Every structure is written in structure tokens, then in C-alpha cells.
Amino acid sequence: xxxxxxxxxxxxxxxxxxxxxxxxxxxxxxxxxxxxxxxxxxxxxxxxxxxxxxxxxxxxxxxxxxxxxxxxxxxxxxxxxxxxxxxxxxxxxxxxxxxxxxxxxxxxxxxxxxxxxxxxxxxxxxxxxxxxxxxxxxxxxxxxxxxxxxxxxxxxxxxxxxxxxxxxxxxxxxxxxxxxxxxxxxxxxxxxxxxxxxxxxxxxxxxxxxxxxxxxxxxxxxxxxxxxxxxxxxxxxxxxxxxxxxxxxxxxxxxxxxxxxxxxxxxxxxx
Amino acid sequence: xxxxxxxxxxxxxxxxxxxxxxxxxxxxxxxxxxxxxxxxxxxxxxxxxxxxxxxxxxxxxxxxxxxxxxxxxxxxxxxxxxxxxxxxxxxxxxxxxxxxxxxxxxxxxxxxxxxxxxxxxxxxxxxxxxxxxxxxxxxxxxxxxxx
Numbered sequence: 001x002x003x004x005x006x007x008x009x010x011x012x013x014x015x016x017x018x019x020x021x022x023x024x025x026x027x028x029x030x031x032x033x034x035x036x037x038x039x040x041x042x043x044x045x046x047x048x049x050x051x052x053x054x055x056x057x058x059x060x061x062x063x064x065x066x067x068x069x070x071x072x073x074x075x076x077x078x079x080x081x082x083x084x085x086x087x088x089x090x091x092x093x094x095x096x097x098x099x100x101x102x103x104x105x106x107x108x109x110x111x112x113x114x115x116x117x118x119x120x121x122x123x124x125x126x127x128x129x130x131x132x133x134x135x136x137x138x139x140x141x142x143x144x145x146x147x148x149x150x151x152x153x154x155x156x157x158x159x160x161x162x163x164x165x166x167x168x169x170x171x172x173x174x175x176x177x178x179x180x181x182x183x184x185x186x187x188x189x190x191x192x193x194x195x196x197x198x199x200x201x202x203x204x205x206x207x208x209x210x211x212x213x214x215x216x217x218x219x220x221x222x223x224x225x226x227x228x229x230x231x232x233x234x235x236x237x238x239x240x241x242x243x244x245x246x247x248x249x250x251x252x253x254x255x256x257x258x259x260x261x262x263x264x265x266x267x268x269x270x271x
Numbered sequence: 272x273x274x275x276x277x278x279x280x281x282x283x284x285x286x287x288x289x290x291x292x293x294x295x296x297x298x299x300x301x302x303x304x305x306x307x308x309x310x311x312x313x314x315x316x317x318x319x320x321x322x323x324x325x326x327x328x329x330x331x332x333x334x335x336x337x338x339x340x341x342x343x344x345x346x347x348x349x350x351x352x353x354x355x356x357x358x359x360x361x362x363x364x365x366x367x368x369x370x371x372x373x374x375x376x377x378x379x380x381x382x383x384x385x386x387x388x389x390x391x392x393x394x395x396x397x398x399x400x401x402x403x404x405x406x407x408x409x410x411x412x413x414x415x416x417x418x
Contacts, residue, residue: 080288123340148365155380227334242345249349
């Protein structure tokens with residue numbers, strides 16, 4: 001009977017029900033300082049709810065194909081956007097940095113959903129692991145106790161908020177225009193059709209077909225091949241840039257410290 | 272050709288992150304928070320690049336994001352050194368502390384009077400007063416109702 005009823009419910013409802021039932025059953029099963037009949041009742045209820053949740057998940061399992069990606073994208077993008085807003089508006093700089101870490105987690109999720117597996121992991125490792133910790137170090141070194149006055153007052157808050165909102169509106173408009181049909185004057189035949197000289201060829205290649213290439217199994221190997229093949233020179237330049245930044249930051253620190261006089265001057269080489 | 276819905280969503284998320292970072296870098300005065308907002312803008316750019324890369328089905332966007340990561344690391348290192356130097360000279364992380372570097376025809380930023388800090392005074396928990404330790408039945412401590 002259950003097998004005939006369950007498929008009629010939509011997979012989203014089933015999934016939501018399964019998640020809710022899992023949470024409720026775990027809560028019921030965990031020890032909460034009860035005893036006697038109440039404990040036994042909650043155990044039974046929890047076991048039943050857990051079984052129902054399992055049934056929901058099993059019934060959902062193979063039908064989540066289209067739903068999963070959109071739902072996950074919605075969740076991680078909400079995390080990214082809300083944490084980004086909190087980064088900007090939080091008064092305390094330390095909390096701002098922590099919110100930025102949360103925004104990084106959301107952005108990494110967005111990158112993963114969009115098919116950039118290596119970049120999602122690299123964002124977590126490089127940004128949240130290295131750059132953000134450096135920010136926090138400097139904050140701990142330099143931030144005064146309590147809220148500084150410059151953290152409590154913004155520089156032209158109204159103007160900058162309006163500027164950001166207008167920029168966002170313009171960007172959204174231009175993104176929305178991507179979905180609209182291009183006007184006749186600008187409609188051009190695609191490159192392949194032009195090369196073939198065949199005007200009757202379909203000018204619209206399938207979008208999904210193009211995206212498949214990024215979702216193959218050996219994703220990282222392909223990305224590495226692209227990076228160290230076509231862009232080898234750029235990789236070398238990036239390495240030089242890292243070296244220059246390293247030397248430059250050390251040089252700035254040591255020279256400024258010696259010129260300031262607060263720190264012992266750097267030892268000069270004896271001629 | 273029309274981008275897939277997921278690509279459009281990615282572009283919108285990138286635009287929102289970029290705008291938020293722009294607002295922060297314009298409005299905030301703490302130098303470190305300004306740099307955090309710049310990093311937020313870079314994140315928005317990265318999301319947009321990956322979305323376009325998915326749309327076109329090639330690796331250019333991914334490679335570009337890797338270089339964005341590299342340059343962001345360099346930029347953070349050098350910029351934080353400058354911030355530390357600025358802090359050592361002025362004792363503040365305030366960007367308005369350096370407003371003598373502005374153009375000569377621009378007015379000076381003057382802070383209006385701020386209301387007093389509305390943060391409540393710190394409250395520490397009161398420890399229970401210590402006294403004579405009551406006598407405890409050691410057998411009752413070892414007993415359990417059931418195992």
C-alpha cells in the first residue's frame with residue numbers, strides 16, 4: 001500500500017518530510033533527562049519516525065535528479081549573499097572577518113554546483129585557510145579594544161549604498177537581457193555555420209552540450225593540462241609575481257621599521 | 272544563445288557579491304574591512320567567471336579564477352604590510368587618518384559628534400560563595416540506579 005501511495009507525492013515534499021522526520025526522530029531518541037513511561041513513549045515514537053524518514057529517503061532517492069542541483073544552489077547562494085551582506089554591515093571588524101569566512105564557504109558551494117570542483121576546494125584552502133587567517137592576525141595585532149569610532153560611522157553611507165544598489169540594478173538588467181532574443185540587426189550566424197557556409201545550419205548550439213565538458217570525471221587533470229599547456233607562460237609570471245610580493249612585503253616592513261626608530265635599525269653590512 | 276538557468280543564477284550571485292563589496296569599500300572606514308570588501312568583490316568576479324566558463328564549455332574562466340586567487344594572495348600580503356605600517360604611524364586603522372593625502376580642493380572629512388557607546392558594561396558571572404563543604408555519603412556517590 002505504501003509503495004503505491006509514496007510515488008504520487010512529489011519528491012520535494014518527500015525530501016522535506018524525510019529531513020523533518022529525521023530531525024524529530026533524533027531529537028526524540030537522544031537522552032533528555034526523562035524517565036519511565038515518558039522515555040519509553042518517546043523512544044517508540046522516535047524509532048517509528050526514523051523508519052518513516054528512511055522510507056521517505058528511499059522513495060525519494062532515484063527521483064531527485066533535477067531537483068537537487070537547483071535546491072543546493074539556492075541554499076549555498078543564500079549563505080553567500082547573506083554572509084556577504086553581514087561582512088559589509090557588521091560593526092566589529094573581527095566579526096566581519098568571520099562572516100567573510102562564511103561567505104567564502106557559500107561561494108565555494110556555488111562554485112562546486114557550477115562545476116568548478118577544483119576551484120571550490122581551492123577557495124576554501126587558499127582564502128579561508130591562508131588569506132583570512134592573515135587578516136585575522138593583523139586584526140588581532142592592530143584592532144583596539146572595543147568599538148573604535150571609525151567602525152561606528154561610515155563614510156557617506158547613503159551615497160555608497162545608492163551607488164551599489166544602482167550598480168546591482170544595472171548588472172541585473174544586463175543579465176536579464178541575456179535571456180531575451182537579440183535584435184535582428186545584431187543577430188549573427190554562429191561561427192561554425194559561417195565556416196561551413198551553410199545558412200540553413202542551426203545557429204544555436206545546445207547549451208547543455210557545451211557544459212558537459214567541464215563535468216567530466218578527470219576534471220582536475222583536464223584543468224591542470226589546460227593550465228600548464230596553453231597558459232604556461234602566465235603560470236611562470238604568476239610565480240614571479242608571488243616572489244616579488246614576498247620580497248616586497250619583507251623589504252617594506254624592514255625598511256619602515258628601521259626608519260621609524262621604534263625598532264632597532266637593521267644591521268648594515270660591514271664594508 | 273540563451274544561457275542555462277543555472278548560469279544566469281550564478282551571474283546574479285556574482286553581481287550581488289560584487290555590489291556588496293563595492294558598497295563596503297566605499298562606505299567602511301576600517302582599512303582591514305575595506306580590504307575584506309575588496310576580496311568580496313573578487314569572489315563575485317570568480318563566480319561570474321566560472322558561470323561563463325560553464326556557459327561556453329571551456330576552461331578559460333577556471334584558469335582566470337586561479338590567477339585571481341594568486342593575485343589576491345599577493346595583494347593581501349602587500350596590502351596588509353601597508354596597513355600595519357599605517358597603524359604603526361597613526362595608531363588607528365582609520366582611512367580618514369590619511370586624509371591629508373586628498374586633493375587640495377576637496378573638503379576635509381569631519382566626524383560629527385558620535386553618541387556615547389551604547390555597549391553595556393561588562394558583566395561577569397558571580398561565583399557562588401565558598402563555604403564549608405557538606406559531608407557526603409561516599410557509598411551513595413558510588414551507587415547507581417542501574418548500569
